[in-house]
Amino acid sequence: xxxxxxxxxxxxxxxxxxxxxxxxxxxxxxxxxxALINGGLNVYKKKGKVSELESSLTETDLKSTIGIGHTRWAxxxxxxxxxxxxxxxxxxxxxxIHNGIIENYASLKEELLRKGHKFLSATDSEVFIHLIEDIxxxxxxxxxxxxxxxxxxxxxxxxxxxxxxxxPDQLIAARKGSPLVVGVGKGEYFLASDATPIIEYTNEVIYxxxxxxxxxxxxxxxxxxxxxxxxxxxxxxxxxxxESIEKGGFEHFMLKEIFEQxxxxxxxxxxxxxxxxxxxxxxxxxxYMNKVISTDRIIIxxxxxxxxxxxxxxxxxxxxxxxxVEVEYASxxxxxxxxxxxxxxxxxxxxxxxxADSLAALELAKSKGALIFGVCNVVGSSIPRATHAGAYxxxxxxIGVASTKAFTAQVTVLTLIALVIANKxxxxxxxxxxxxxxxxxxxxxxxxxxxxxNEQIKYLAAEFxxxxxxxxxxxxxxxxxxxxxxxxxxxxxxxxxxxxxxxEMKHGPIALIDQEMPVVxxxxxxxxxxxxxxxxQEVKAxxxxxxxxxxxxxxxxxxxxxxxxxxxxxxxALMPLVAVIPLQLLSxxxxxxxxxxxxxxxxxxxxxxxx
Numbered sequence: 001x002x003x004x005x006x007x008x009x010x011x012x013x014x015x016x017x018x019x020x021x022x023x024x025x026x027x028x029x030x031x032x033x034x035a036l037i038n039g040g041l042n043v044y045k046k047k048g049k050v051s052e053l054e055s056s057l058t059e060t061d062l063k064s065t066i067g068i069g070h071t072r073w074a075x076x077x078x079x080x081x082x083x084x085x086x087x088x089x090x091x092x093x094x095x096x097i098h099n100g101i102i103e104n105y106a107s108l109k110e111e112l113l114r115k116g117h118k119f120l121s122a123t124d125s126e127v128f129i130h131l132i133e134d135i136x137x138x139x140x141x142x143x144x145x146x147x148x149x150x151x152x153x154x155x156x157x158x159x160x161x162x163x164x165x166x167x168p169d170q171l172i173a174a175r176k177g178s179p180l181v182v183g184v185g186k187g188e189y190f191l192a193s194d195a196t197p198i199i200e201y202t203n204e205v206i207y208x209x210x211x212x213x214x215x216x217x218x219x220x221x222x223x224x225x226x227x228x229x230x231x232x233x234x235x236x237x238x239x240x241x242x243e244s245i246e247k248g249g250f251e252h253f254m255l256k257e258i259f260e261q262x263x264x265x266x267x268x269x270x271x272x273x274x275x276x277x278x279x280x281x282x283x284x285x286x287x288y289m290n291k292v293i294s295t296d297r298i299i300i301x302x303x304x305x306x307x308x309x310x311x312x313x314x315x316x317x318x319x320x321x322x323x324x325v326e327v328e329y330a331s332x333x334x335x336x337x338x339x340x341x342x343x344x345x346x347x348x349x350x351x352x353x354x355x356a357d358s359l360a361a362l363e364l365a366k367s368k369g370a371l372i373f374g375v376c377n378v379v380g381s382s383i384p385r386a387t388h389a390g391a392y393x394x395x396x397x398x399i400g401v402a403s404t405k406a407f408t409a410q411v412t413v414l415t416l417i418a419l420v421i422a423n424k425x426x427x428x429x430x431x432x433x434x435x436x437x438x439x440x441x442x443x444x445x446x447x448x449x450x451x452x453x454n455e456q457i458k459y460l461a462a463e464f465x466x467x468x469x470x471x472x473x474x475x476x477x478x479x480x481x482x483x484x485x486x487x488x489x490x491x492x493x494x495x496x497x498x499x500x501x502x503x504e505m506k507h508g509p510i511a512l513i514d515q516e517m518p519v520v521x522x523x524x525x526x527x528x529x530x531x532x533x534x535x536x537q538e539v540k541a542x543x544x545x546x547x548x549x550x551x552x553x554x555x556x557x558x559x560x561x562x563x564x565x566x567x568x569x570x571x572x573a574l575m576p577l578v579a580v581i582p583l584q585l586l587s588x589x590x591x592x593x594x595x596x597x598x599x600x601x602x603x604x605x606x607x608x609x610x611x
Contacts, residue, residue, distance in 0.1 A: 002027060003024025003027035003070065003099070004097045004160075004161060004192065005193070006069065006163075006171055006192070007066065007067055008189055009188020012063060013036060013067035014034065014067060017034050017068070018069070019197070020192060022050050023197045023399075024194070024197055026253075026599065027099075028071050028073030028074075029048075029049050030074045030079035031081070032045065032050045032053040032071045033069065034067055035069075035095040036067040037163065038061060038064040041164075041165035043095055044056070045086065047080050066168055066170075067163075068161050070098075075124070082120055085123075086163075087120075087121060087123065087125055087129050088129070090130060090133060093165040093166065095162070096132070096163075097125075097161050099159045100156060100178040102128060105128075109130075115134060117130045128150065128154065128158070132146045132147055135149050143167070143170070144215050147160075147213055148226060151176065151211065156176075158174070158175065159175040160175075161173045171214075173191050174211075175212060179352075180193065180207075182221070183205050184204040184206065189221060191214070199238060204235050204237060205236055206235055207234075207236065208223070211225060212224070212231065236380060238379075252400065253398075254402055255588055256400075257400050258588065260395075261451075262447045262451070264394070264395040265408055265443055268393055268394055268412040268416075269412065273416070278430065278433060280423060282417060285373070285389065289424055291343070291345070297326065298325045299325075299327075300314065301328050301349065301358055301362065302349040302358065303329065305407050305487065306349040306350055306351065306403075308407065308481075309349055309411050310349055311327050311479070312411050312477065313417075313418065315480075316418040316477075316573055317417075319418075321418055329357075330348070330355065330361040331357040333361040334361050340364070342369035342370070343370075344365070344368075345373060346362070346373065347375060347417070348361070348387065349374075350381075351377045351395075352378055353384055362374075362383060375390060375410055375414060376390065377392065377394075377396075391416075394409070401491070401599060402492050407484060407580060408447070436574070443570065443578065446578050449568050450567050450578055450581035454585055460565070460586060461590045462593060463563070469495065469497065470495060470497035470518050470520060471486075471505075473519060474499075474502060474532075475532055476527065477575055478523075478526070480576065481575075482502075484499070485583035487499070488583060488587035491601055492587055493587060493591040493596055502528075502531070503531065505538065505539075513539055514542065515545065517545065519539050519544045519546055520547045520586075521536055522579050523549060524550060524579055525551040525554065526575065533560070537560065545563075546562050548561035548565070549582055553569075565582045
């Protein structure tokens, strides 16, 4: 969840680190800090945003060619100056930044206290640096060796970078379960949680594997395993462009990413869908297709928005492939002793590819013999590397904490997966496949048209910005869209919102309906249309305020609803890609009007790399 960044080379480290922290702030923004070697090992940290740390250092001499920085999402210890990273060792000659959770920190801390170590913070992270210091002192070993030994004693997830006052050209880093990438420049190196702070300076990166130790010393880099075996670094070239992580004239990253969806969906389809020839290509499935088409069950794992994308996929996969599908919260999956059989296919969905719960669930399913397929956005992230096969969504960096283009990209790729399997199994006719492929190719322009409703939705947001609660209702393919719409609103505006299948309203939620309750219906023309109309009438009979997302040209619902938003018509299996757009915009505008920070909502972080 936290963001870490470090630099060693010939340039001034502070400007690189502070800019990097700003780019990583979507990972955590409770507090921030840096450490530099400048007449000693100096740590500067501050509660709040990176900008507050920056403002506090305007009169400070920050000259140094080595440094580490951190932006925090609090787990152990409340957000304050003391709990902010970096953390010193007892002698204040070592400093650490850490992303992750140390599960056995309490027992380690108790032992270190008995040995005379003094702790300043309430964090688990501070225990790590004291443990490293203790090992180094007792064994009289190198810092690298002390880090290696500490890794055998620590239980949990971590990406760490350690600095030593006596070694002004050295950084030691290690990872287990939390992301870490090394940027390779000319005579300089960068370390970060992801590539966003690095891309401005180099496009050559090394993705660090679990239990690896990275040592940068005297301008040289080495990587060793936890058992001290030398490893050959594999350098990859990033395709990310700097402009993709800038706002590009939009007020917020979230709004930019909402408006990027025609392009991101088009990028998902490029090279995969050829409607004129009825051709559909998904290379990641090819090697395992025989296993996939013969499976008796598909399990989909995800968290948050990715789970909602999985629910859409359940409808699509079952309709077209006739394979039973179960959609599970990854965070619950491994704790209920799930039944997993050899031959099961497990699809793991994650925007970041680093979601801790999804990674843990993936490893459990893999250990039971399931075939694991990943749907991720970030190339080189942990989940794609742990799967048997997969497909990238190619949505580009998503900086806003509330996922928007990730959802539509995931649904697009999952739709392609369903159609490829159905085609291979023969459970979809050629005519139906062609129809869907042609319709898929039109989705980007239909999303573009839906985005043209922005001003109308802004007016609607002004009407409801002071609401205390919202209800979102949909049926069939649009039920997961209702869930996603409710999640977006509560995430960024802090208005309580719930999504339900529309038919379930009368089994409880209808008790909430009164003239103060806005009810959003996803009521596009599909096989459940008449049923949804009945549900709208039930709400109106109880004086509820109805906001309806309808198919363009719908006159029937217009006579019933208080507010109508018309979206372009498409096949009902593809409607989630279009119907979700106005819900994203509605959430965004309500949040802005309420004065909320839509890119960095309270208590949330983008990449949930801890349990």
